[in-house]
Amino acid sequence: MIWIVQNLWLVPALPVFAAGIGALLRQRDRMAAATLAIGSLSVSFLLSLCAFLHVLANHGGQQVLTFNFRWFQFGNEWVKLGWMLDPLTALMLLMVTFVGLLIFIYSVGYMAHDDNFTRFFCFMALFAGAMLGVVIANSFLLLFMCWEIVGLTSYLLIGFWYNRPKAAAAAKKAFIVTKIGDLAFLLGMVWLYAKTGTLLFYDGGAGCLEHSALAHLVAQSTVLGLTASTGIALLIFCGAAGKSGQVSLHVWLPDAMEGPTPVSALIHAATMVAAGVFLVARIYPLMSAQAGFSLTPAIALQVVTWTGAITAVFAALIAVAQFDIKRILAYSTISQLGYMMMGLGVGGVAVGMFHLITHAFFKSLLFLGAGSIIHGCNGEQDIRRMGGLRGLMPITFAAYAVGMLALCGFPLLSGFWSKDEVLRAAHAWSTSQAPFYLGVFGALLTAFYMTRQVYYVFGGSSRLPESSRDLLQTSNSTNSSHVPASPHESPAVMTVPLVILAAFAMLLGFIGTPAWPWFQSFLDGKQTTFSFAAFYGFGVLPVMLTSSLLVFVGLGLGWWFYERKPVGSANDVDELDKLQPLIFTFLGHALYVDALYGATLVRLNAWWAKVCDWLDRWVWNGAVQTVSYLVLVVAWLNNFFDASVVNSGFDEGCEGVSRGGQILSLLQGGQVQSYMAVIGCALIALVMFLLWGAKL
C-alpha cells in the first residue's frame, strides 16, 4: 500500500485536531490559535501536494486508490468507511488546502480587531477539516457526515457575530434550508444502501459506484416509472442543490454574507458551496447511469443541466440590481454554481470541475478584495457609498479588476477558458439548445453586473459619508484606535494573498485550453497532446467568439450606464432604475422568492406547529380530561346516591337504634356511684315494697 494513500486521512484530521485544541484555548491565546490553524493547514497542503504528485506520477495507471476500514457492525455486516485518492480528489485537495491557506493568512489581518479571534480560527480549521473529509471520503456515509459538519461550521461562521440578530437569523436560515436538501440526501443514501448493500464508492468491484451495483440499480423501476438509480440520484442531487445554492434552495446564500468576509470567501464562494458540484462529480457514474445505450442523457443529468442553467441566469439577473457589494458577489456565486452544474450535466466531470477550480480562485479573490474594500471603508458594504477607491487602494483595485475580468470571462483569463468549456459542451448537447442560450445570456449579464459593481466601487469620487468614517468596523471590535478615518489600503498580510490569487485567476485557465486540455485528460486518465488544430474543431471558435463578443457587450453596457455619467452621490437613483423602475425593483428584491417562502412555507410550518400544539392541548389532552371528568362525575353521583338514597334510609334506622342506644347507654354510664345509687334506690324500694307487702 502506498504511503500517501494509507495516510491520506491526515489531511482532514490535522485541521480537525487543530480545531479541537483551538476549542480549548482561552480567548487571549490569539497567536496560538492562528498558528495552529495555519500550521495544520500548511501540513495538509504539503500532504495534498504529495498526493497530487503521486496521482500525477501514476497517471494512466490505476485511477482510484482506496483505503477502507470497518467502523461498526450490525447483524452480520460491518459498516465500512474509507478514503480514496483519484484525480478528482487530488485536485480538490490541492485547491481547498491552497485557497484555504491563503484565506487563513488573510484572516489574520482581517479579523485582527475581533474579540473572538481564537474561536474564529477554531471554526475555520474545523471547516477545513470537514471539507477535506468530504473530498477524500470513499463512502457516502463518511461524505454525508463530513458534509453535515461542514454545514455546522458554515452555521457557526455565518452567525459568528452572534450579537447581531441578522447574523443569527441568517445562520439559522442557512442551516435549515440546506438541511431540507440534506434530508432528501439522507433518504437517497439509505435507499441506495438498501439496494446495493454498501455505501462505499469503490471497493474492488463491490462499491456502489461500480459496475455491478449500477447495473443492478438501472434494472429496477420505482415510482413514476423512474429507475432506482434515477430516483436515488435525484434525491442526492437535492442535497447537492441545497449546498450549492441552486434555484429554490438558493435563498440562504445571499443571507450568509452576514458572516465575516473571509468566511464568505472560503465557505460561501470557493469550497463549501462547490461541495454540491463536487458531490455530483463524485457520483457521476450514478448520475449518468442508464440501461443500455441511449442517445438522450440520463434523466438525472438532464435535471442537473436544467437546474444549473436556470440558476445561472436567475441569479445573474438578481445580481444586476443589488447594492451590497457582498450580495452581488453572492448572487454571482449562485450563478456560477449554476454554470458548474450545467457543465456537469452537459459535458461531464471535467467540464464542471474545471469551472469549479478556476471559480474557486477568482471568486475567493473577489471576496477577499471585497473584504479589503470593506476593511478599508470601515465596514461600509453599500456600493452607492463607496466610489473613487481606485487611487486609494491600488493593490486591491488591481487584484479586484483581475478577478472581475476572470469572472466575466475576459479572453485568455481563467474564467474565459472554463466558462467556454461549459458553453461549448452546452452547444453540443443533444437534448436541447436552451441551456446554451441561457448560459450565453448569463455570460452577458455577468459581464454587465461586474462592470457596474467595479464602476460603483472604484470609479468616480469617494461618496463615503463623513459619519460612517468614524464608525467602528464591527460592533465586536474593541480597539478603535486602529481604524483610520479615511479609505485606506489594507496591510500586506491581506494584500499578498490577493496578489497570489490574482496570479492564479489570470493564468490557471491555461491548463485546460482546447489546444492543451491537460486538466480534462488528468481527470479522465488520458494522455494530453498539444495541438492548435483543436481550435478548429466543431463549434470551438464560434462559441469562443460568441462568448467573447458578449463579454465585450456586457462590459460596454456597463461602461455606457456607469462610466459615461459617474455616480454623483450616494442618493442618486441607479441608471437602470431610471430606465425600468418596475423590473429593477423586482430584481432588487431578488424576485420576491424570500417573501414568497415567508408567506407560504414558513407560515405553513408555523401554522402546522400551532395546529399540533392545539391538538395536543385540546384534542388529545381534552379527551383524557373528559374521561377523567366523567370518572369524577360518576364518582360524585355514586357518592350522592350512597349518601342520600341508600344511606339516608339506613341512617334513619341507625339513628333510631342509636337514640335508643343512647338512652339505654345512660344506664351504663360506667360510674360505680350511679350503679350504687340505683342499687341503693332499688334496695330501698324493695325493702319498702316488702315491708308494705308484709303489712298487706
Place this chain on the structure above:
Amino acid sequence: MIAFPWITLLTTVPIVGALVLLVLGGRNKNLARWSALAFSFVALVLTLILWRHFDPASGSLQFQERHAWISTLGVEYHVGIDGLGLLMLLLSSIVVPIGMVASWQIKERVPLYYSLILILQACLFGTFTALNFFHWFIFWELSLIPAFFLIRLWGGPRRTSASTQFLVYTMVGSITLLLAFIAIFLATKKFDFIDLAALAQNGQLMPAVIGKLAWHRFTPEHVALFLFAGAFLGFAVKVPIFPFHTWLPSAYCEAPTGTTILLTGAMSKMGVYGFLRILLPIFGAQMQVVLTPLLWMAVATIVLSAYAALAQKDLKRIFAYSSINHLGYCLLGIFAAVKFTGGDTALIAEKYAAMNGVFLQMFNHALTASTLFWFVAMLEKRSGGLRGLDDFGGLRKVAPVFTGLMGIALFSTLGLPGLNGFIGEFLIFKGSFPLATWATSLSVLGLLATAIFILGILQRVFSGPLNERWAGLPDLTAGERLALAPAILLMFVLGLYPQIVLGAINNTVMQAVQHLQF
C-alpha cells in the same frame, strides 16, 4: 462469576442507600447528597463490572438467578440480563447520578428526596433485570410511587394535577397490562417471560388461552388481539406513543428538573424496554396484524411531537416534546423490524440495522436528554427559575462555555454526525426505509422540525444582543465543567466509535430479530 448474585446485589445497593439516608438523614443536607451520590456510584461501578464480565459473543441471558418463590402461582425470582438488559442498566446507572447532581439546588427535605431517587433506581434495576412477570410488575408499578412523590412534593406550581395525571394515566395502562397477563396466566400457568416467549414462538400461546378461557364466538386471533391491546396500552402510555402522551409534557415540566432527568433518561426507556422484552417476543404475531396503524402511530409520534415542540415557549416543554419525538424513532425502528418478510435475508439484515439503531437510540437519548435537562437545571439555578425561550437573549456573551457545551448537547439532539445522536438515527432510517418506505420518508419531517426548534433555542436564548438583565449571569463553574465533562466526552466517543455499544448488543439484537421470523 455466575454463581455470585450480581444482579440482586445491584438492585439491593440503592435500596440500602435509601434506607441509610432515611434513617441517618437528619439535617445535614450535604451529607445526604454526597452519600446518595456515593451509593449511585457504587451502582455504576457494579454495572461496569457486569459490563466487563458480560459475554457479548453469546448475546443471550447471562448472570441468571432463578429461585422458586410461590410455586403454585408460577412465581419465581428469576433475573438475568442480555445485551438489552445490560444497556438499560448502564443507562440507568449513568442517568441517576446526573439527576442527583442536577438536583443539588433542592433545599427542602433533602434526605427524603435523595432516598426516593435511590428507590426509583432500585425499581429501574428491578424492571430491567426481572424475567418473571410477577416481580417485574411489582418493580414496574413501584417505580411510580417515588416518581409521583418526587413530582408532588418538589414540583412546580401545577405539580398536583401533573403528578396525579402522571400516576393515574400510567396506572390505567398498567391495569390493562396486568389483566392481559392474568388472562395468559390462567391459561398457561406461567409468568416467566422466557417460557411465554417460547410458547408464543411455537404458536401455542393463544390457542391455549382460548382453550382455557373458552370465550364463545371469539376466535383465537380476536382474543390475542384483545390481550395484545391490553399489554400495548401499558407500554404505549409509558413510552409514550401518540395519542397516549399527554401526561408527559406537564409531568416533565412540573417535575423538579433533576427528576425530569430521571423521567426522560431512564423511566421513558421502561416503555421501549417493555416493547422489546415483552411485546415483541410474546405478541409479535399480533403486532404484524396491526402493523400499519402501529407504523402510523410511530410517524404521528415523531412528526406531531416535533412540531408541537416548535410551538412551545418553555425550554422544559420543548425538550419534553423532543423526548417524545426521539422515542418515536425507536418505535419506528421496532415496528419496521416486526414486519413480516418471510425468508428474505436482505431484509433481515435491515431489521438488524433498525433494531441496533433502536437500542443505540435509547442509550443516546438517555445521555443527551439528561444532559440537556441538566443544562436547563443550571440555567434555572442562575435565572431564579426562569426558563422561557424569550426570557433570555445573547447569553453567549456572558456564558460562552455554557453556550458551547450546551450547543454540543443540542446538536447531538439534532443528530449531527460525529456526536452520538446520529448513528442511532441513521441505523433506524437505514433499516426502516426498505421495510416501511413511506412511514420512514415522512418521518424525516421530524428531523427537520427538530433542527428548526434546536436552532431556534440557540438563536433566541444565546444569540442576539445581550439581555441586560442577565449581564451578571455567571458562566459554568469549574466544578460544573468537571461534572459535565464525562457526559460531553461520551457524546463524542459514541458518535465516533459506536462499536463499543453496538458490539455488546449486536448478538442480542440478532437473536431478537430471529425470533421474529414466524
